[in-house]
Amino acid sequence: MESILKEISEETLLNEAQAIRAEGYRLIQICATTVKEGGYEILYSFGKGYDEMSIRFHTDGKKPVQSISHIFSPAWLYENEIHDLFGLDVCDMVLDFRGGLYRTSVKAPFAHKEEETK
Amino acid sequence: MGNRSVVPFGPQHPVLPEPIHLDLVLEDEKVVDAIPSIGFIHRGLEKLVDKKDFNEMVYVAERICGICSFGHGFGYCDAVEHIMNIEVPKRADYLRTIFFELSRMHSHILWLGLMADAFGFESLFMDSWRVREKILDMFEAATGGRVIFSIVKIGGMRRDVPNEMLREFLKSLDDIERDLEIIIRTFLNDRAVKGRLCGVGVLTPEQVEELGCCGPYLRGSGIRRDTRKLGYAAYDDIEFDIVTSNDCDTYGRSYVRAMEVLQSISIIRQAIAKIPDGPVDTVVKGFPNGEYMTRIEQPRGEACFYVKASGKKFIDRLRVRTPTFANIPALTQTLRGCDLADVPILVLAIDPCISCTER
């Protein structure tokens, strides 16, 4: 099994995704993480056979993130999840729930890191 | 063109003990679209990393789901062990493999039972669950718990399972195999069962790859991929073939699950034959610092555990991508164009674990 992680910039996301798709990868998951210094990291994992490849970029969350759901069709599920839990805007999703996928009592609960209590 | 109407499916629905919610758009008796929504069991447990330290998170991870509980605990531990460069003792690796496969058996047998219940074969349901109790007995003997047993921890296993008990396991497995033969024969050959399963929810191999499916859903459409072949725990030392079916429908998925139960028995037998003696845990010093993504094969398919930590008692992020979550696009795809009466069968075909999905 091979595992590669590539840091990219937000602007090149669609180009990178296209290239990865052309190589025959499938989407495994998309994961957002809050960064201590501010903003978010978004990690995309792809798989081909047993190999794994990830790309990651940093965003300040002010601009909407480009959707890759027209390149990898199941991406709408993960992108809606990121929108609902992190409050990040994702544009051009194939299927946009507009915040209705997760019904949470707190809006965008993952957007801020809580201060350590212990 | 008939009248369009929207029928809500769930949250309280007899086919599943769990609250799944789908909005079904119907045109007379045909489903034209299905829109899932999440949140009835969403607890937000990934957020608990702020409140529970990295050792306590094992218990939280195990409670992502009560059916594949062991796998979730293991996946989280495996990710943290990789970050902290902990070498787990060989015996612990083998024990993990044994528990993993027992979990797979109990999960698949549970599913066979629920599926039988969904198409109205009550006695098959009861019989499957009767056999499943024998697996729970093994869990109880070894750990004290029936469904959630917290035996895995960072650095190894919480307690050893003596060799005499493992030999007892072998005897129980012989029993289970005998009982299963009848259940599986009925499940795969009965005319009435075939009538409900064959040709329902067809997805071609190209479609399942495109939709990002995993687990028996993938293998039921003829794609040979099983994350266990990555060789985590002791799977490297064990020989097994990937079960696939070329039927590409609900029958194919049932066949894969039924055969995987038998395969698990063979894996456990091999593991018990090869298990070395020795300690089952190592001392864990310090706090994790780094990131890692573990991929494991849960009964329902590939699960990913992403852990990010920065050298503190509390980890920064735990992200679990569960197999049911990955299979939702495929579920909505198979629901389009099906009969309303087939909806429960198609929902069950992904072996939905809503508490996994919503976390």
Added chain:
Amino acid sequence: MKMSKSPWLLHYDASSCNGCDIEVLASTTPRYDVERFGVINTGNPKHADILVVTGGVNNQTKMVVKQLYSQMPDPKVVIAAGICACDGGIFKECYNVNGGVDTVIPVDIYVPGCAVRPEALIDGVVKAVKLLDEKREAMKNHASCEVHYGNTPAKEVKK
């Protein structure tokens, strides 16, 4: 005729991890077989005498639990099965969990355990049927109390 001869059970998963749910289901299968006591697992709240809730409640399931409870005919008994249903358990600190079932509807019997064991659950059901008979007796003796079917308002219990 005593109701305890054949109490019907309605199970709802408020936000459980599934562990308790499968144990509730397991108690109806051959090993434990509560059906031999006349207990039947039903999907319809209007048929049910005992409501078994697993898992803590959140804002989504609050309404569903209330609705199921109000649809059940009197007398009725509520069992909170598992530690999460009792007080929130390990998920108490989660942002999307409000706490135990008793934050929404009155709970008569608390069954602890993570996950709840079928033996404990059966014990809870046995206690519930006794309570069911008592409640029925009380209803008979109480002249002003009529048997409601369907529209009994759920009383909210403040913590």
